[in-house]
Amino acid sequence: MDQKDQSYLSHYNTSDLRKKWWMFKAMSFPVLSTIGPAILEKSIQLGLPVKSLVKSTLFEQFCGGEDLEECLPVVTRLQKMGLHTVLDYGVESDKVADQKDAVVKELKRVIDFTAKNSHVEFGVLKLSALVDDKMLHAVTDQKKLNKPEQKAWDQFEETAMDLFQYAHQKKVRVFVDAEQSWIQGAIDQIAELGMRTFNKERAIVYTTMQMYRHDRLEYLKKMIQEAKNLEYILGVKIVRGAYLEGERDRAFERGYPSPIQKDKASTDKDFDEGLLLCIENIDFVAFCCGSHNQNSCELAATKIKELKLDPKHSHIDFSQLYGMSDFLSILLRDLGFRVSKYLPYGPVEFVVPYLIRRARENSSVTDQTQAELEAIKLELNRRKP
Numbered sequence: 001m002d003q004k005d006q007s008y009l010s011h012y013n014t015s016d017l018r019k020k021w022w023m024f025k026a027m028s029f030p031v032l033s034t035i036g037p038a039i040l041e042k043s044i045q046l047g048l049p050v051k052s053l054v055k056s057t058l059f060e061q062f063c064g065g066e067d068l069e070e071c072l073p074v075v076t077r078l079q080k081m082g083l084h085t086v087l088d089y090g091v092e093s094d095k096v097a098d099q100k101d102a103v104v105k106e107l108k109r110v111i112d113f114t115a116k117n118s119h120v121e122f123g124v125l126k127l128s129a130l131v132d133d134k135m136l137h138a139v140t141d142q143k144k145l146n147k148p149e150q151k152a153w154d155q156f157e158e159t160a161m162d163l164f165q166y167a168h169q170k171k172v173r174v175f176v177d178a179e180q181s182w183i184q185g186a187i188d189q190i191a192e193l194g195m196r197t198f199n200k201e202r203a204i205v206y207t208t209m210q211m212y213r214h215d216r217l218e219y220l221k222k223m224i225q226e227a228k229n230l231e232y233i234l235g236v237k238i239v240r241g242a243y244l245e246g247e248r249d250r251a252f253e254r255g256y257p258s259p260i261q262k263d264k265a266s267t268d269k270d271f272d273e274g275l276l277l278c279i280e281n282i283d284f285v286a287f288c289c290g291s292h293n294q295n296s297c298e299l300a301a302t303k304i305k306e307l308k309l310d311p312k313h314s315h316i317d318f319s320q321l322y323g324m325s326d327f328l329s330i331l332l333r334d335l336g337f338r339v340s341k342y343l344p345y346g347p348v349e350f351v352v353p354y355l356i357r358r359a360r361e362n363s364s365v366t367d368q369t370q371a372e373l374e375a376i377k378l379e380l381n382r383r384k385p
């Protein structure tokens, strides 16, 4: 696949392109991308007035807006580029302690919006936004719940199932995002229940598997077998995983074996093997390859071609995060695949943890940052009078 074609950038105006260039340039400096997020985190904690700075930089680069309406121009621009959108109301657990009803309402709005807009492919559910982390932790650890805890858990399960039911009724697919390993067991439990209940005729509920965990390939195999046995479609978004440092630090501090693979090569191996397994079992598995890694995407594309599958098969999706790897999204689009950009939105202060992860991730993905920079520079040069 060729990386040199930058014509997709014609959809951006020149000042947006210059801004994009500066953002990627700043993130490619190790000092800035290490210290910057730490300063931002502290500033938000201290209540310093950094919102407008964040909004005109990181937020603009990686988010659609503060509410659904603000996302519309971005959805339209992506549509013009032949790309689809995945809407992610980007609230994270600690921000929403008393706002669960409001979150549920917003998630239903996302499902409605997705149902009405043929270029919006999925809604996203981050289950930690709907229940106390302590509950997710206790269930993951298989602790015996006391009566009030059991009641809270049952209520949470009902809320999640109600959202899945709503999505099912509207024929909208939803991703259940994967989070930290110490709460993931509980999230898996709910996602599995959703899939067994609502994925009989088509995939509505998609769980997420993080292949940087050394136990996930086995889990994927087990779930494929279960889908075959119970006759439902396993929906799965395959990602590498976004919480590497936190996982390793916590395991080290608390003295338990890290759930993370020993090195990047092992993550890549399981990711690729997982993708191939999904493709080989396409009748029972609907998958989304959530990755910016060109080798993995190429591997999947080649296997799909080899098996003579329709690239627009309803069980095949590719997705990259909004603001990242546009060139790869376009390459996949040109190969005939359905490609979406994962578009978080929400009040600036709610999405800061997400923005910090992106700033850190872009500093470590230097090849991609370089590719984006090169493409933008070529396009800016092309526009010179």
Ligand SMILES: Cc1cc2nc3c(=O)[nH]c(=O)nc-3n(C[C@H](O)[C@H](O)[C@H](O)COP(=O)(O)OP(=O)(O)OC[C@H]3O[C@@H](n4cnc5c(N)ncnc54)[C@H](O)[C@@H]3O)c2cc1C
Pocket (backbone or CB within 6 Å): 176, 177, 178, 179, 208, 210, 212, 237, 239, 240, 241, 242, 243, 244, 260, 261, 262, 263, 264, 265, 267, 289, 290, 291, 292, 293, 319, 320, 321, 342, 361, 365
């Ligand atoms: C559509 C989409 C949805 C997503 N949803 C989720 C989600 O629900 N949950 C979630 O956690 N993340 C999610 N992500 C984020 C995703 O995990 C990161 O974007 C991804 O890890 C970046 O990897 P990559 O596949 O793009 O490829 P690369 O850039 O090739 O890989 C980088 C990744 O490899 C892994 N890695 C790096 N170094 C090591 C090492 N030394 N040892 C072991 N592993 C290593 C890490 O996971 C790192 O992020 C999503 C991403 C996309 C595109």
